Amino acid sequence: MHWADFTAERLRNERGEHQVACSGITPSGEFHIGHLREILSAEMIHRACLDAGLDSRYIFIVDSMDPLRRVYSFLSPEYERYIGCPLAFIPAPDSDGNPDPEAGSYADHFLSPFLEALGQIGVFPEVIMNHETYTNGEFADKIHSAIEQADAIREIIESISGRELDENWFPYKPLGSDGSMDGVTVTGYEHPFVHWTDRHGESGSADIRKADGKLPWRIDWAARWGIHGVTCEPAGKDHGAAGGSFDTGLPICRLLGSEPPSKMVYEWIQVKGAGPMSSSSGNTIGPVEALSLVPPEIVRYLIAGSKMNRHIDFDTGSALFQMADEYERLVANPPDSEAEDLSKRQKVAAVTNRGAMKLSQVERGADPADSLGGVSFRHLSMLAQIKSSDEDVWASMRASGHLTGEPNESLSQRLTRMRNWIGSIHFPEDARIHIHKTISAEARAELSDEQRVFLDHLKNWLIELQYWHEPDIDATIREVARQYKIGGRGAYIALYWVLLGRNHGPKASALLFEIGRESVIELLDS
Structure with missing residues (x-):
């Protein structure tokens, strides 16, 4: 049973419907x-609860x-005066990091793009602004x-944390x-007012029925569980x-x-080779950036396919290829x-695995096959690198049988994200494709006599090939390699050296199909 489904069943037994x-x-x-x-773990448990027939809400407390x-x-040094002030009550920064009173609140400024990013991965929570709950x-x-x-x-x-409070x-x-919580000393309490003096020598009273102050974090968290009836929070x-x-x-x-929720702990996501992500250390990849590069179902699969107590790299x-391969094999x-x-x-x-595949879909209940776009x-x-326009990509996919008619929204978004990835610093260099027009001197030096013979005969076979289709090209490569006893590995390495100037690359038959018969023959003839 998937961890989300298991949790849903446990919640039913512990807390009811x-x-x-x-x-x-x-x-x-x-x-x-x-x-x-945290967000996707909670949202997936919510989905699992719904699938189990439970009455479930998913709330997101800001x-x-x-x-x-x-x-x-x-931020500019001007924000020094706002230290200790609630994020909802201070102005958002402008493009230079200066406070901009016309730009809304600091909290909304950073929250809005994040909520938009969540929508791209199918997360639409009931948003609760904590300052409004106080207000x-x-x-x-x-x-x-x-x-x-x-x-x-x-x-x-003090007894549980082991630290002594002031x-x-x-x-x-x-x-x-001054609107800050820093340097404020409580001098008394007469319900509903908390009396105080601050660092400026001023005195006043905070009404606990309003947003005149807040509970310390450890108490705030415990209180909100009861206020909102939370039964599960990773x-x-x-x-x-x-x-x-x-x-x-x-x-x-x-x-x-x-009654608090049962304890549920998740491991962190780490940047591969760089340790846990941290906003303060700068060791981060933002969700907006990530979702401009990575298909949303792959982001969801990253979480759905991992147990909560295991860290995620x-x-x-290059590992993005492996993750996509794993997801595609599962869907296929x-x-x-x-x-x-x-x-x-x-x-x-x-x-x-079936549970992970189901929970990886952006839309609950969607057919996983639709996420691949064929x-x-x-x-x-490969197509995004070889073909300069999107329409050329679609035309190629129609010719190869990968696409009938017009691309759906999922496929169009996949291509957009792929082009973003290729154009970013994240795309692996060894996956970049630069098709050679002529056989380079370096490639010639790498080819054995047997590989040269294979390439010469392959050229002739490709000239005579009746149908320029990927399966026929693949069969021809294999047959020529068999007849001239070069072996499959030697044959493909020879092709990669000629086509790309290195000893590896994408599927050779697909690459030849996309380059086209005329260009392939010209290259092999050079």
Whole structure:
């Protein structure tokens, strides 16, 4: 059983027929694709719940009440005055990183393109802005309860996390006279007001029924589980580690009168060869950039095809070919979990793989075959490099039998992303195709006498070939190699040297078909 389906069944047994899957994000700057693990994990569990007949919601909580913690590299020094202020209440940066009061809020500025990117991979959550939950007074009861039980919460945090809280710690952080939470000291509480003094010597009162302040993170997280009835929220291993905010959140949530979700921890996505993604370290690939390069079903398969407790290496280089190959093999030959000759382990694998394939579709319930558009990722890579216009690609695909009529939206988007990938720094150099017009001196030096004989006879056979179709070209290459006892590997290496100036390349028969008979003969004749 796929991990999402297994989780859905567990949730039914633990919490009944009504489920709320949740994920969230702090809109403090550009997002990286590592954030998608939590989001897609929650969304896939939500889909699995729906498939199991459960009443399920998927909510996405934006931590818009979180403060600006520092002046990031993309911000001007003018943002220094906003440190400690909620992201929803400070202006968005302009193109130079300066605060722009006319550009909306900082939180919305970074959130909007991210939500658009989520839509491209079929994620359409119910978005909840946390500052609005505070503004609407939905946190008020939880805040009052937390203040009334401050000593018990302090004991929970200190005993579980192993760290000692400051003597002035208070389970609520009011905004001071400058709108910042930094340098504010609580001086008293008279429901519903928290009294304070700030670093400027000003005094005031925060109304817990409004967005005049917020709960500290460990309490905020626990409180929102109860406010929104969350039954499932995957957490990264930083929050899910022993003594982390998930461990403290469980008893705090119960203390505040609600039942928390069961603990569920996922491993991080890592940039291949560079370690975990991190916005602060700059070791990132943004989801907007990634989705301009990678087909959305491949991004979903990256998550759906991996167990939650295993880290994922994300690679927009050569490994993308391997991932696409794996997905395409799965779609082309879906495993039959009912086959009688399968062992128990093979049946489990078949069910798991079918689940991954189902959850990889952008649209829930869509036919996986539609995502391929009738052509493999590798073949499209070759066409996009050889053919300068999209219409030439479609014409070639019609001639080869890969396309009938006009391309569908999925195929058109695949070609667009392929061209973006080829034009980016991420495309692997050894996959770039430059067709030679004549046989280079380097290629001639690499060819053996047997390979020269093979190429000379192949040219004659190709001249006489009745139909210039890929299967016929492939059969001809094999037959000439057999007759002249060169062996398949030697034959293909000879062709690659002549065509590309190296000893490897895409499928040779497909390459010859696309180049065309006349150009191939001219090249072999040179």
